[in-house]
Amino acid sequence: MKKQKLRRSGAKIMASLIMLLGSLSYIMLLAVVNGSLGFICAMGVTLFGAIGIAKALGEAIALSYSVIIAMCVVCGVLRGLLRYIEQYSNHYIAFKLLAVLRDKIFAALRTLCPAKLESKQKGSIIAMITSDIETLEVFYAHTISPICIAVLVSIAVIIFVGTVSSVWLSLVAVLAYLTIGIAVPFISSSKLKASGVRYRAEFASFNAYFLDSIKGIKDIVLNNAGEARKEQVNERSEVLLKETKKMKHDTTRAAAGTELAVSLSIITALVVGILLVRADMLTVGRMIIGVVAVFGSFGPVIAVAALPGNLTQTFASGDRVLNLLAEKPAVTPVKNGKKFDYTDLEVNNLDFSYDKETHILKDVCMNAKKGEIIGIVGESGCGKSTFLKLLLRFWQKDSGAINYNGTDIDMIDSENLLDNVTMVSQTTYLFDETIEENLRIAKPDATQEELEKACKMASVHDFIMTLPEGYKSRVGALGDNLSAGEKQRLGLARAFLKGSQLILLDEPTSNVDSINEGIILSALAQQKSKKSIILVSHRESTMAIADRIYKVENGRMKEVG
Ligand SMILES: Nc1ncnc2c1ncn2[C@@H]1O[C@H](COP(=O)(O)OP(=O)(O)O)[C@@H](O)[C@H]1O
C-alpha cells in the first residue's frame, strides 16, 4: 500500500482552513458564544442545585430558595435554545463553506486542466470533489467551535471556582483540563494519526478497485475472470477490515485514556476539597459549590479530546484540498494578450518533453494556411496528439515558435486562441442531456438554424432527424445506441458550431467503420474552402483528403509528397 504523507502540519492545515472562512467568521463567533453560554447554562442547573444545598447548610447566600429554583429552570430552558442556535450556525457555516470550497476547487481545476486531467490523478480528483470536501464539513461544523468553546468554558469555570470557592480547587481544574484536553490526546494522537491515514488510504484504494471492477464487469465475464476477481475483492476487503479494526482499537484506547483522566480528576478535586475543609480553609457549602462546578465542567474538554480520531481524516482531506488549491498549472493562461483572426500557422524549431527528459518532439517545423487541409501521420505514440495539444497551448512548449499570423502562441490571449482554434479529440464526450444541449456547449446562444447548419456540415443532421425527438432527444435515453461515428460527427458539429477557423482533428476516424469514415471525410472535404483543418491519423487512408502531409518519426516532422 502506498504511504500517504501530509505536506503540512496539523496546525498549518487548521490555520489555512480557517483562513478560508473569510466573511463567515462572524457566524462562527456566534456559534462559539452560543455554545459556551449553552454549556454554562447546562452546568447552571446542577450548580444552582449545589448553591441551594450550600444555603441549607448555613452558607450566607443572598438568593432566596424560589429564585434558586427558578434559575435552575431558566438555565435548563436556555440551554436548549442556545444549543439550537449553536448547531444551526455551525452547520450553516459548514454547508455554505462547502459550496465555497467546491467553487474554489472547480476554479482551480479550470486553470489546471486539461493537463491535470490527463495525469493519473484523475481518480483522486474525483475522490476529492466527492468525499474530501464532505469530510471538511466535520472540521467546520464539529472541530473549530468545540475547541474555542472548551477554552472559553474552562476559563469561566476556573475564574468562578477561584472566586466563589477556592483557588486550590481552580488549580486542580487547570491541571485536569490540561491533562484531559491536551496531554492525553497528544500522547494518543501520533498513533491515531497513523492509523487514521492508513485507514483512509485503504478505504479509498478499496473503493477505487471495487468501482473499477464493476465498470469492467463485462470484460471480467468475457474472460471468465469472475472467480479470481471475487477473491481479489475479498482479499482487499479483508485488508480494509484489518485497518478498520486497528483504527477502532486505537480510538477506543484513546477514549479509555480520557475517561481515566476524567475519573482521576474528579477524585483529586474531591480529595482536595475535603482536605481544604478539614484544614478550615473552606466551608462545606463553598466546597460543594466548587467541587460540583469542577465535576460538571469536563464536557467541552472531553469533546476536544475525542477530536483527534476525526481530525486525522480531516487533516488528510484538508491537505489534499489545499494542495490542489496551491498547485501551479502546467500553463498559465494569458490574460489581455494579443488577439488575432486566424489566417496562417507557422511552427519553427519546436521542442517539447513532458518531463524535461524524454523529448517527444524535436526541432519540429511545419506550416498551414487558411483553406488547407494538412495531414499528420505517424505511428501510435510518436507525439501527434501532443503536437495538437501544443497548438492549443494545453502544455507549455520548451523552445521554438508556434506563430499564429506571426504572433507567438505564448503572447496570444488564451480565450482568443480557443475562439480561433478548436479540437475534436479521439473520443467525444456527450453529457446526459439533450442532443441540442450537447451541441450548445460550443455556442450557448446558437439559433436552431445555426445548430442545423453545423450538423449538416458534419453530416449528422439526417441522423438526428431519425431520432424520436430529434434535437430534443436525450443522449442518456439513447443509451449506447449512438455509434462511435455518430458521436464523432456530433463532436465535429460542435467544432463547426463554435465557428473556429482552424479545426484540429485527432484521429477522427480511428474508432469508426469505413462507411462512417467516408461520411466524416467527405463532410470535411466539403468544408475545405471555409475552414482550415489539421488532421491527425495513424492511418494513411484517412489522408486522401489532405492537401499536404507531414510525417512524424522519432520526434521529427517531415513533409512527404
Ligand atoms: N500527459 C502525459 N504525460 C507524460 N507523457 C505523455 C502524456 N501524454 C502522452 N505522453 C507520452 O508522449 C508520447 C506521445 O504521445 P501522443 O502524443 O499521445 O502520441 P500519438 O498521439 O502520436 O499516438 C507517448 O509516449 C505518450 O506515452
Ligand SMILES: [Mg+2]
Ligand atoms: Mg494520439
